[in-house]
Amino acid sequence: MTHYRFHILCCGGTGCKASNSAGIVRKFEAVLKEKNINDVQVITTGCFGFCEKGPIVKILPDNTFYVQVKEEDVENIVNEHIIKGRKVERLLYTDPKANAHIADSKHMGFYKKQMRVALRNCGFINPEDIREYIARDGYAALGKVLTEMTPEAAIEEMKKSGLRGRGGAGFPTGKKWELARTLVPNAEQKYVICNADEGDPGAFMDRSILEGDPHSIIEAMAICGYCIGATKGLVYIRAEYPLAIRRLQIAIDQAREYGLLGKDIMGTGFEFDIELRYGAGAFVCGEETALIHSMEGQRGEPTIKPPFPAVKGYNGMPSNVNNVETFANVPVIYLKGADWFSKIGTEKSKGTKVFALAGKINNVGLIEVPMGTTLREIIYEIGGGIKGGKKFKAVQTGGPSGGCLTEKHLDTPVDYESLAAAKSIMGSGGMIVMDEDNCMVSIAKFYLDFTVDESCGKCTPCRVGNKRMNEILDKIIKGNGTMEDLDTLKNLANVIKDTALCGLGQTAPNPVISTLDNFYDEYLAHVKDKKCPAGQCKDLLSYVINPEKCIGCTACARKCPVNAITGVVKQPQTIDQEKCIKCGTCIDTCKFGAISKQ
Amino acid sequence: MAVKSLADLKKMSSEFKNTVSLRENGDNVDSLIQIKVAMATCGIASGAKEVMDFYLEELDKQGIKAVVTQTGCMGYCYAEPTIEVKLPGKDPIVFGHVNVEKASEILEKYIKNGELVEGIIPVNYETVK
Numbered sequence: 001m002t003h004y005r006f007h008i009l010c011c012g013g014t015g016c017k018a019s020n021s022a023g024i025v026r027k028f029e030a031v032l033k034e035k036n037i038n039d040v041q042v043i044t045t046g047c048f049g050f051c052e053k054g055p056i057v058k059i060l061p062d063n064t065f066y067v068q069v070k071e072e073d074v075e076n077i078v079n080e081h082i083i084k085g086r087k088v089e090r091l092l093y094t095d096p097k098a099n100a101h102i103a104d105s106k107h108m109g110f111y112k113k114q115m116r117v118a119l120r121n122c123g124f125i126n127p128e129d130i131r132e133y134i135a136r137d138g139y140a141a142l143g144k145v146l147t148e149m150t151p152e153a154a155i156e157e158m159k160k161s162g163l164r165g166r167g168g169a170g171f172p173t174g175k176k177w178e179l180a181r182t183l184v185p186n187a188e189q190k191y192v193i194c195n196a197d198e199g200d201p202g203a204f205m206d207r208s209i210l211e212g213d214p215h216s217i218i219e220a221m222a223i224c225g226y227c228i229g230a231t232k233g234l235v236y237i238r239a240e241y242p243l244a245i246r247r248l249q250i251a252i253d254q255a256r257e258y259g260l261l262g263k264d265i266m267g268t269g270f271e272f273d274i275e276l277r278y279g280a281g282a283f284v285c286g287e288e289t290a291l292i293h294s295m296e297g298q299r300g301e302p303t304i305k306p307p308f309p310a311v312k313g314y315n316g317m318p319s320n321v322n323n324v325e326t327f328a329n330v331p332v333i334y335l336k337g338a339d340w341f342s343k344i345g346t347e348k349s350k351g352t353k354v355f356a357l358a359g360k361i362n363n364v365g366l367i368e369v370p371m372g373t374t375l376r377e378i379i380y381e382i383g384g385g386i387k388g389g390k391k392f393k394a395v396q397t398g399g400p401s402g403g404c405l406t407e408k409h410l411d412t413p414v415d416y417e418s419l420a421a422a423k424s425i426m427g428s429g430g431m432i433v434m435d436e437d438n439c440m441v442s443i444a445k446f447y448l449d450f451t452v453d454e455s456c457g458k459c460t461p462c463r464v465g466n467k468r469m470n471e472i473l474d475k476i477i478k479g480n481g482t483m484e485d486l487d488t489l490k491n492l493a494n495v496i497k498d499t500a501l502c503g504l505g506q507t508a509p510n511p512v513i514s515t516l517d518n519f520y521d522e523y524l525a526h527v528k529d530k531k532c533p534a535g536q537c538k539d540l541l542s543y544v545i546n547p548e549k550c551i552g553c554t555a556c557a558r559k560c561p562v563n564a565i566t567g568v569v570k571q572p573q574t575i576d577q578e579k580c581i582k583c584g585t586c587i588d589t590c591k592f593g594a595i596s597k598q
Numbered sequence: 599m600a601v602k603s604l605a606d607l608k609k610m611s612s613e614f615k616n617t618v619s620l621r622e623n624g625d626n627v628d629s630l631i632q633i634k635v636a637m638a639t640c641g642i643a644s645g646a647k648e649v650m651d652f653y654l655e656e657l658d659k660q661g662i663k664a665v666v667t668q669t670g671c672m673g674y675c676y677a678e679p680t681i682e683v684k685l686p687g688k689d690p691i692v693f694g695h696v697n698v699e700k701a702s703e704i705l706e707k708y709i710k711n712g713e714l715v716e717g718i719i720p721v722n723y724e725t726v727k
Contacts, residue, residue, distance in 0.1 A: 003651070003654035003655055003658065004620055005650065005654065005666070005667075005668065006620075007620050007621055007624075009621070060620055060621045060624035061620050061621070061623055061624035061627065061665045061666075061667055062624065062627075062667050063624050063625075063627070083637075084637065084638060084639075084670060085636075085637045085638070085667075085668040085669045085670045086670045124618075124621060125618065131610075131614045131617060132614065132617055132618055134607065134610055134611050134614050135611055135614035135615050135616075135617050135618045135619075136618060137611060138611075139601070139607055140604075140607060140608070140611065143604035143607050143608075144604075146604075147604050257600075258600060258601050259600035259601045259602065260601055266601055266602065266603050266604050266606070266607065267602050267603045
């Protein structure tokens with residue numbers, strides 16, 4: 001057999017694919033062939049997480065980490081690195097603090113604090129090749145559970161591990177499995193359902209796991225099936241994730257071919273198979289009852305619990321719904337043991353959590369940290385701090401159901417309880433960082449726009465209440481808000497929270513509540529002074545020309561799309577506030593810094 | 599290629615191991631034996647490629663976990679091919695005039711038993727980390 005000297009790993013996640021990683025792979029293969037080098041293997045992997053600087057190419061065994069690689073660079077990498085053993089300096093990641101090239105991914109701040117459990121195979125194996133997964137002890141956990149453990153013992157082990165639902169609510173996974181096993185003992189059929197309906201704006205944890213390590217989900221679902229007594233698994237995945245769907249389907253086909261799905265798995269008599277169900281991308285379908293209705297072909301609307309899915313789920317049969325990331329943790333727990341897993345994290349939140357870092361942060365990407373890591377460590381050490389050296393203002397966790405945390409919360413450890421105590425939530429793992437230029441009233445409105453759009457309309461508090469809140473926020477942003485509006489906003493938020501039917505409605509007011517709590521000053525500034533402190537709300541701004549700085553070059557007047565700027569040449573110009581549409585073109589045009597926002 | 603039992607799976611797993619072992623070794627390089635073969639023009643011209651291939655095959659055959667990488671010219675062009683061997687927890691040692699025969703001696707004596715062999719080039723510079 002061939003001994004490979006080098007493995008060239010190219011990221012094939014959606015982010016890097018969008019910036020032509022597939023072209024890079026083809027080019028590597030072509031160049032290597034042309035130069036007659038046959039002891040180097042090129043592998044397409046899942047997401048490395050460092051999406052900010054994609055496409056990523058990693059060369060092993062020396063762990064060289066090349067960023068923002070282009071097709072033109074490939075020949076250079078082969079000539080220098082592969083043939084001559086010299087690293088291509090210009091493509092190495094530059095540490096912003098030390099301003100030096102870092103060759104080895106182990107020394108990058110981005111990876112140092114991370115601990116990869118759910119993402120263990122992402123960016124490491126070829127997700128389209130079951131052999132690589134098997135070589136990494138894939139399906140060994142399933143083998144161990146099937147041959148050495150009773151379902152009860154396996155559930156006990158899961159309970160001991162302390163794993164909690166990674167979809168956001170944090171319900172103990174072992175407990176959930178136990179309920180699905182015991183509540184209806186003689187069910188004709190039971191179902192294992194994987195919730196891959198990831199919907200938070202800016203979140204892509206589940207997608208990356210499905211794209212980078214689909215077999216871990218298949219294996220975990222089979223284990224769950226054995227534990228609860230189900231022979232059928234369903235993955236509810238949104239049609240907007242075509243690459244994840246394709247890789248998952250390839251993985252399912254390969255698993256069937258290897259006899260790891262189907263009848264009599266590993267000669268134990270256990271039977272399990274998985275099918276995909278596509279969602280149309282409605283946020284509410286992430287709620288488990290709505291998800292089940294959508295899979296049945298009904299409208300994607302939630303129903304009151306109880307009955308819980310563990311009693312009456314898909315097609316009226318007992319069903320167990322877990323999130324993708326929850327499943328991704330399962331095989332490792334059985335391989336390394338519940339004790340190993342429960343040593344990671346905090347007292348009540350065990351293991352790690354994957355976050356999608358986004359917003360005004362230097363290292364946008366996908367990260368995984370042990371529970372209990374502080375927000376400060378995530379934002380400043382892994383995330384590399386705020387873009388452009390600006391001031392940190394807030395971090396939003398939990399998406400449209402979560403809240404904004406401020407400077408004073410930066411040392412909060414990330415775990416279910418601490419985030420709840422700070423009035424936000426863990427959520428599924430979206431983490432959006434904001435700087436001084438973000439207006440918090442607008443942020444609240446952004447999230448509310450989302451939930452108003454996504455509300456299914458079944459219950460009144462959510463359908464009407466959120467719409468009213470949205471209108472009040474709009475009024476405030478336009479400078480027409482009153483003090484009474486702020487009180488109404490608060491009342492409405494609390495009523496909706498208490499009365500809405502499902503999780504979507506109950507948590508929709510959270511962004512408003514948390515911004516009211518933490519940034520009341522900003523609301524007051526909008527309402528009382530008719531000013532937006534962040535300078536983001538157009539209606540509260542005016543652009544003015546400083547007559548002392550203006551030399552009358554009229555460059556701005558010529559660029560102004562609505563001809564709002566007038567004046568005599570070589571004399572200070574003026575802006576007609578009635579005509580001005582606040583597009584900001586004049587500020588960008590002026591070379592003398594004479595125009596400012598007020 | 600069906601997996602009919604857990605034993606089947608385990609067998610398959612060890613068969614496939616070498617597809618990813620290079621990557622796994624790269625992940626915990628510090629705890630493994632590292633062999634760097636100088637593969638600049640001078641090294642290649644004097645036969646470094648055969649030495650590298652020898653190590654890749656032999657270590658695999660003997661089941662010794664090690665990371666074999668290539669590096670650029672180490673500056674000892676008079677003594678090519680040169681290799682640098684770093685055993686875990688020890689300082690790296692550079693050997694000169696390494697042909698396949700010498701490579702085998704280094705493997706048997708130094709790498710396996712820690713015995714020093716002839717041909718060590720004293721390190722005369724420090725590397726900036």
